[in-house]
Amino acid sequence: MTHPATAGPEEPATAELLRSVFRQHAAGVAVITAFGDKPVGFTATSLNSVSLDPPLVSFGIGTSNSCWPVIAQAEYVGVHLLAVDQRELGATFARSGADRFAASTAWHPGPNGVPLLDGVLGRLVCRIVARMPAAGHRIVVAEALTGRTSGRGGPLLYHDGGFHRLAPLLR
Incomplete structure (x- = not known):
């Protein structure tokens, strides 16, 4: 039997199919x-947990992103998980x-000069260990x-071109 969705x-x-x-x-x-000459930051939905031991994360960034020149040279980055009420911060x-x-952005300098956003759901200060080419991204x-x-x-989610919140399933 063929399921209608398939x-x-x-x-x-193609790029359109992937999108x-x-x-x-x-x-x-x-x-x-x-942090480079000044603090930089960008919204990412490509964040992944890679390993627990050692504790590794990964994210993607386009080389055309205005933050890439700083990320390309940075030794340390801040990783901030946004809460459901932080849509405007994500959009900014x-x-x-x-x-x-x-x-309007509440932040302070953290360890190794990393800009740390205040009031987020969770955050990490990380040392970059690898940058791997992937087409026009790293x-x-x-x-x-x-x-x-x-x-x-709860977490802020990105789905179908917009920000959303988790909704509990009916039991």
Whole structure:
């Protein structure tokens, strides 16, 4: 029996097909920060836990991203998981040309000069251990050195082109 959601022929993989498929994939929203001549940061939905021992994470960044020159040279980064009530913070760090560290963004310098966002669901200070080319992007692997969780609220999610919250399933 063919399930209606899987009916139809397979299509060749194109940028549009990949975009369409991944619009169906919900991902947690993170902000990656680093310090060069000034603090930089960007919203990422490509954050992954790679290993618990040693504690490794990975994220992707386009080489055309305005933050890439700093990330390319940085030794340390901050990884921040956004809470459900932090949509505007996620949008600020996703917006091109925005003053991401303006007065409306609560942050402070952390270990090794890493800009740390205040009030987030969880954060890590990480040391970059690898940058791997992937077409016009780089996959960055970083080892978590310190971190904390706030225990407040649930995660902010990105799905189908917008920010969302988790909704409990009916039992």
